[in-house]
Amino acid sequence: MAVSLVEIRTQHDQVFTENCPTRTVLDHVMSKWGILVLLALSEGTARWGQLRRAVDGISEKMLASTLRTLEADGLVVRTAYPEVPPRVEYALTARGDELMQRVLPLMGWIADNADEIVAR
Amino acid sequence: MAVSLVEIRTQHDQVFTENCPTRTVLDHVMSKWGILVLLALSEGTARWGQLRRAVDGISEKMLASTLRTLEADGLVVRTAYPEVPPRVEYALTARGDELMQRVLPLMGWIADNADEIVAR
DNA sequence: CAGAATCCCGAATGATACTG
DNA sequence: CAGTATCATTCGGGATTCTG
Numbered sequence: 052m053a054v055s056l057v058e059i060r061t062q063h064d065q066v067f068t069e070n071c072p073t074r075t076v077l078d079h080v081m082s083k084w085g086i087l088v089l090l091a092l093s094e095g096t097a098r099w100g101q102l103r104r105a106v107d108g109i110s111e112k113m114l115a116s117t118l119r120t121l122e123a124d125g126l127v128v129r130t131a132y133p134e135v136p137p138r139v140e141y142a143l144t145a146r147g148d149e150l151m152q153r154v155l156p157l158m159g160w161i162a163d164n165a166d167e168i169v170a171r
Numbered sequence: 172m173a174v175s176l177v178e179i180r181t182q183h184d185q186v187f188t189e190n191c192p193t194r195t196v197l198d199h200v201m202s203k204w205g206i207l208v209l210l211a212l213s214e215g216t217a218r219w220g221q222l223r224r225a226v227d228g229i230s231e232k233m234l235a236s237t238l239r240t241l242e243a244d245g246l247v248v249r250t251a252y253p254e255v256p257p258r259v260e261y262a263l264t265a266r267g268d269e270l271m272q273r274v275l276p277l278m279g280w281i282a283d284n285a286d287e288i289v290a291r
Numbered sequence: 292c293a294g295a296a297t298c299c300c301g302a303a304t305g306a307t308a309c310t311g
Numbered sequence: 312c313a314g315t316a317t318c319a320t321t322c323g324g325g326a327t328t329c330t331g
Contacts, residue, residue, distance in 0.1 A: 052276055053276070054275050054279070055213070055214075055275060056211075056213050056214050057214065059275075059279050062282070062283070063282050067278075069227045072289040073281055073282055076281050077203075077206065077207075078203065080281070081201040081206060083303095083304090094175075098312085098313085099312070099313050099314070103313095107187070107188040108188075111313090111315090112306090112316095113305080114314095115313090115314065115315080124288045125287075125288060126288070137312055137314085138312075139312080139313060139314085146284070150284075153276050154277060155173070155176070155179075156172055156174060156273050156276075157274060158179065159174070160269070160270065161193055161196050162173075162182070162186050162187075162193055163173075163183075164270075165191070165193040165195070165196045168192070168196050168245060168246070169192040202323095204324095218292090219292075219294075220292070230326080232295090232325075233323085233325085234294095255292090256293085257294090259293060259294085
């Protein structure tokens with residue numbers, strides 16, 4: 052796995068420039084809510100209401116639009132069950148799970164170091 | 172190292188809630204420009220002009236404010252040399268470097284998968 | 292060269308109310 | 312329960328100009 056920017060560049064000539072697909076993915080995944088929704092889903096399948104409570108502070112509007120973006124990116128799957136009352140479940144796709152394997156160590160580090168960083 | 176949200180929670184009771192320091196760090200590091208500036212610096216020390224060119228599309232205003240935020244967070248050091256014309260160098264701190272060790276695998280994965288994700 | 296200061300617009304976000 | 316619709320608002324961020 053590439054562990055330096057130089058290595059990444061050896062395999063991609065146009066990385067992280069404007070209009071590069073990587074910028075789009077960055078915007079979706081690293082967005083304020085995107086990463087928190089993905090984080091919540093990293094624990095497993097969750098329903099709309101669960102996500103709303105798990106992602107502290109998110110509005111219904113932002114949860115909806117974030118989920119739609121992540122679903123369009125193929126990182127999240129939405130499953131609606133034809134029941135009354137309605138039940139809808141969200142889960143990571145295989146690709147989403149792969150992504151979160153890279154994100155979780157980062158989130159762990161942030162959780163460990165946030166106090167010191169913000170304190171200064 | 173923590174590799175799941177459950178593990179992270181065992182060590183931190185208030186993780187990723189609103190008003191939690193982690194949210195602040197997330198906003199700084201995962202911001203549109205923050206991560207790209209950090210990425211550019213992961214290759215080593217760089218001057219203002221180099222950063223401006225390395226981070227494609229960034230305005231002077233955003234470069235300045237991003238650098239100030241990252242410096243205040245202790246992730247970047249600024250060194251000004253008392254010369255004419257002025258020379259200023261930016262570099263990752265030890266903490267910044269530690270952070271980027273977690274970020275780079277993620278960026279590599281994004282570079283590898285961005286095309287497929289956006290194509291859909 | 293390396294910024295700081297100002298002005299300003301539009302997209303992103305939030306709050307609220309409503310619906311299948 | 313799981314959303315959508317609408318409106319009000321903020322503020323990220325670009326363009327421009329100026330300075331040590």
